[in-house]
Amino acid sequence: MSCMLQLRDIHFSYPNRRPRETISGVTIEVGAGELVALLGPNGSGKSTLLSIALGALKPDRGEVLFDGSPVARFSRRELAQRMAMVAEQRDIRFPMTALEYVLTGRFAYTNALGFDSPGDVEIAMQALSDTDAAQFANRRFNELSSGERQRVTLARALAQQPRLLLLDEPTANADIAHQLSLLDLVRRLTRERNLGALIVTHEINLASEFADRVVLIKDGRLAACGAPIEVMTAESLSSLFETPLFVTRHPQSGAPVVSWKLIGPRKNEQ
């Protein structure tokens, strides 16, 4: 598999703060058509790694490569045509329609003064319809529910026509139906358009079901990396989250399913 994004031996620490989120020697690779999930406890450095992949943070040591070239050699626009970020979007403090929001994803392709061309509008509408959000185009972004926002936010990322998606807890605050449909959508995009995807999530069962590979991060270090069925064992996950956990198998897919071990007395046997 060709390697699209490579984070090679990344070292990073925030100046003067959050010593817990120091990254020491992490290597992650994402190939075209591959969905990779980053798992780990709060503060383990997952989002920091995503910001480093995006180029928003510069690693102290190590390098980030896209298609084999250091990302530092790309201009911001060139990079935005290659990778797109999806994160939870809070309220925007100015009135803006969903279509206007998605059209901002065309920034890297258009000149500073121009108005959006019919082509840009068509791409934006197609992106909205790809994420089943076309009916929201005329609605104010702030009026949308969090599940609807996720789809519009993903549509904006698609309007960038990227080859790699970086997703930072895209299903936070979404109910189980929206979580499933969003991850299903992301996986279909990786399959049908050969996109790479790197996703940070706390939904370990969804990661196990949808990811081709999972990367376990603890205290800024790589704890394990590989196919969910190999890596997500009761032992590795219990030590990752410092909590006793069970791992069973999904009845249909056979993917690992994580549940917790009960410690106290059970509620039906007083």
Place this chain on the structure above:
Amino acid sequence: MKAESLIERNSNQSLGDSVKSYLTRRRALIVISILLGSLFICAIAALITGSERVAAWQIFPAMISKLTGTASSLSIEQDVIIFSLRLPRIALAVGVGAALAIAGAAFQALLRNPLADPYVLGVSGGAALGSITAIIFASQISFSRPLFGFAGAALATLIVYRLGKREDDPAHLVLAGVVMSTFLSSVIVLMTALADNVKLRNITLWLLGDLSSGATEGLIFVIVAVAAGALVLIPQSRALNLMMIGERDAFAMGVETARVRWVVHLTASLLTGAAVSAGGAIGYVGLVTPHLVRLAAGSDNRLVIPASAIAGALMVLIADTIARTALAPRELPTGAITALIGAPVFIYLLLKSR
């Protein structure tokens, strides 16, 4: 195993259905034309309004003969009042209004805060302090007032931004601005104690926003600042659209956020510095006009910035005409009139932002 796919269910929805909810060139041109037309009409109205009345039909032949150098139907007295007193004052009102409105729209997008306004943020206070320093200590240097004003505005912006930068609460930045303004006013009071009496009277008048004493030096600087500000900021308006959503988002979508922040910060400070040093601390123009434009035509900065500039010019022009005619021959400070309109709008926005 697959969750019910949501993609197909809506694929037959027509793509053409919703292609009106974004800014088109046509809509931008319509809004700009309406505003320019209103500004022209108001400028003519302001030109013939005042203690010395001139009929509307006389003004155009008079202008043409002024330009061609031939004799006009106006008396010498009328000629002086209209072309040497009112016209420069109208030009200054238009320039000051445009400068403050552009600065307000730019600060709002940059700080992601609809409450941002040069006056509310204390940037006007910084410009005022700079200008006063120039009046007292450096009045012999040409352009010292606008230049010191610019420096004061830039410094005030930087401090308020550092103090008040909080993602979750727009009121926090305003609080920092209020603290800044109060602090700067006390420094200004201390400074005026150093000034002699003639200077003192000028300073007090001008602090409240006063376009009557705007010297040609100030007018030239304001016009240059507005032209430069528009030239710099309009090409940044797409980037500002993205910054309005969030700085990390803008970065991910290809905006050189650090560069845009500096360019916009410096340009908005320059505009405020020029406007305040010429016309005093006229408040709320940068708050009210971008808000009205957004209500009428959406938040796209490609339209909001130029349309606010014209609407701001209109607002200050109307306020200044009221200020010089309402209690004639006495003059009211222009800033008092804009605050009468602006403060309620500010409170409305503050309540809405919670």
